[in-house]
Amino acid sequence: MEFSSRARHLRLAGDRREPYPHSLQFYQEPPTESISLVEFESFAVDRLRLLKVVENLGVSYVKSGDALVEDDYDARRKDHISHFILRLAYCQSEELRRWFLQQEMDLFRYRFHELTDGLRQKFLDHVNLSFEAISEDLKNELANELYMSTPGLNMTKVKEQMFYKVGLSDAVDLFRARRVFIKDGFAFVPVKDIDAIVLNNYRKNLSKALALTARSLPSIQSDERLQPLLNHLSHSYVGPDYSVQKNTGKIALEHIDALSVKSFPLCMRQLHKALRENHHLRHGGRMQYGLFLKGIGLTLEQALEFWKKEFIKGKVDADKFDKGYAYSIRHNYGKEGKRTDYTPYSCMKIIMSNPPSQGDYHGCPFRHSDPELLKQKLQSYKVPPSGVTQILELVKGMHYQLACQKYFELTHDVDDIGFSLNHPNQYFAESQRILSGGREVKKEPSHLGNSQQKNNSQESVNSNSTPTTSNMTTDAELEGLEAYFTED
Numbered sequence: 001m002e003f004s005s006r007a008r009h010l011r012l013a014g015d016r017r018e019p020y021p022h023s024l025q026f027y028q029e030p031p032t033e034s035i036s037l038v039e040f041e042s043f044a045v046d047r048l049r050l051l052k053v054v055e056n057l058g059v060s061y062v063k064s065g066d067a068l069v070e071d072d073y074d075a076r077r078k079d080h081i082s083h084f085i086l087r088l089a090y091c092q093s094e095e096l097r098r099w100f101l102q103q104e105m106d107l108f109r110y111r112f113h114e115l116t117d118g119l120r121q122k123f124l125d126h127v128n129l130s131f132e133a134i135s136e137d138l139k140n141e142l143a144n145e146l147y148m149s150t151p152g153l154n155m156t157k158v159k160e161q162m163f164y165k166v167g168l169s170d171a172v173d174l175f176r177a178r179r180v181f182i183k184d185g186f187a188f189v190p191v192k193d194i195d196a197i198v199l200n201n202y203r204k205n206l207s208k209a210l211a212l213t214a215r216s217l218p219s220i221q222s223d224e225r226l227q228p229l230l231n232h233l234s235h236s237y238v239g240p241d242y243s244v245q246k247n248t249g250k251i252a253l254e255h256i257d258a259l260s261v262k263s264f265p266l267c268m269r270q271l272h273k274a275l276r277e278n279h280h281l282r283h284g285g286r287m288q289y290g291l292f293l294k295g296i297g298l299t300l301e302q303a304l305e306f307w308k309k310e311f312i313k314g315k316v317d318a319d320k321f322d323k324g325y326a327y328s329i330r331h332n333y334g335k336e337g338k339r340t341d342y343t344p345y346s347c348m349k350i351i352m353s354n355p356p357s358q359g360d361y362h363g364c365p366f367r368h369s370d371p372e373l374l375k376q377k378l379q380s381y382k383v384p385p386s387g388v389t390q391i392l393e394l395v396k397g398m399h400y401q402l403a404c405q406k407y408f409e410l411t412h413d414v415d416d417i418g419f420s421l422n423h424p425n426q427y428f429a430e431s432q433r434i435l436s437g438g439r440e441v442k443k444e445p446s447h448l449g450n451s452q453q454k455n456n457s458q459e460s461v462n463s464n465s466t467p468t469t470s471n472m473t474t475d476a477e478l479e480g481l482e483a484y485f486t487e488d
Helices: 037-057 073-089 094-114 117-126 136-141 143-149 155-160 168-176 191-215 217-221 227-234 253-262 266-278 283-296 300-311 318-324 326-332 347-352 371-380 385-396 400-412 424-435 472-486
Strands: 002-004 034-036 163-167 181-183 186-190
Touching: 034 037, 037 073, 037 094, 037 227, 073 094, 073 191, 073 227, 094 191, 136 143, 136 155, 143 155, 143 181, 143 186, 163 168, 163 191, 168 186, 168 191, 186 191, 191 217, 217 227, 253 266, 253 300, 253 424, 266 283, 266 424, 283 300, 283 326, 283 424, 300 318, 300 326, 318 326, 347 400, 371 385, 385 400, 400 424
Parallel strands: 002 034
Antiparallel strands: 163 186, 181 186
16 A cells, blocks of 8 residues: 555546455455545544444444445445554554454454345355355255254244355364254355354454564554554544543542542542552553543642642652642643643553553553452442453453443443443543433343343433433444445
C-alpha cells in the first residue's frame, strides 16, 4: 500500500468488481493502490469504531439483519483497506494481536452468517474451500444416516438444513467428536458446523498474517508519517471527550468516599481505597485517578486540596507536597508546561498501556489482577457468587470491558446497561444517572445466566443522555453495524 498527500487518484478501469468479487473475504492480498493520509486515518477510525461495536455485542449478540448488498465497490474497497491498516496497528504486541483477532473473528462470523445459501457457496469457492452443498436428492437418500450421525438434529431439521460435502482433513474435530456422517472419505457437515470450519480457516490465516506483519514492523516504524498514526490507533478511544465536565465544581470533597463505593468503576475504587489506606499513590496511579477526578468535576483548587490533605497524612509534609506534587496536578489541568488540558484515560488506554508493577494500584483490575485476587475483591464488594462467576468467565475470555459492564449491572441492580462501556468517566456518569432516577432499576430478581442476551428490551439513554424506555443505544449500534454491511 502506498500513501500520498494528495487525494486518492487511482480508480480501476473496466469492471470495478474485479478486485473484490465478493463482499466477504479472508484478506489474503494486501491493497496496492495509493491513498491519501487523510483517507488512511478516516478508514482506520471507522473500522475501529466498528470493531468496538463488535466487541460490545460479540459475546452476547445477536439478531439477524438485512442481506449484504453485493455490488458496492467503494464499500468493499474500504473494508479491504481498513482491515489492513488496523492489521498494521494491532500487530505490534501479543495483546493487541489477540484483541484484533477476536474482534475480526466475531465480525467475520456475523457477516458469514448473513450470507444467503447462494452467496455462501460463492464465497467458499472464492476462498478455495471446496465445500460443495449436496443436492436435495442425495440428502434425502442419506437422511437416516445424517440424522443418526449429527447430534442436535431431528429428522425434520435434517430435511430443512443444508449439508456440505467436506474433505475429512477439514472436519477432523467433528470426526473425533463423532458428530458427523462420514462416507467415501468425505464428511457431510450441516451448515451450522460449516461456520465453525470456515472460521477456523480464517483464524489460522489471520493469525499467521499478523505474525508475518509484525516481522515487517521495522520498515514501517522508520516511516515518520505512519508510525505515530499506527501507535495512536492501537490505543485510541473513539467516544466522548471527558476532559471538560459539566459538573465542574459540583462534587464536594467530603462526598468522594461515598461516591467511590456507589459510582466509581472498579479501577478507580481500587485507587481511591489504596490512597486512603497508604496516603500515597505512585505516578501511574496519580495520573489515572487524578484525571478521572478532574473528569467527574473536581476543580484545580479542589484537586490540590484533596491530594495535599491525603499526602500529608503519610510521609509527605506540606512543603514537600507543594514543591514535588502540586506542579504535576496543575500540569494535568493545563496550567503548567505546555498548557495541555489532559484528558481522562479511556478503558482502552488503561488496559493497553503502562501495566502496574509491584506496589502500583493503577491499571484495569479485570486485565491486570490475578484471577483469585480479583475474585476475593469482588466477593468483598458483595457481588453475588453467580455474578463473580460470570465476570471471571468474561475475564478468562479477555473481554475486560464486558467484565466491567457486568460489574456495573450487578452493583446497580440492572439487567442490561444498554450501552457500550469504554470509559471510567462514562461509568461514573451512567451510575449517577441511575442513582438519581434517570434509569429504571429492575424490580424483579434477574436471571443472571440470561443477562448476556443483549437483545432484551431494557432502559437506555440516547445520544443526548435523555432517558428512554427502549433499548435505543444497543439498537443504534446494531443498526450501525448492519448499515456498514449493507454498504458492502
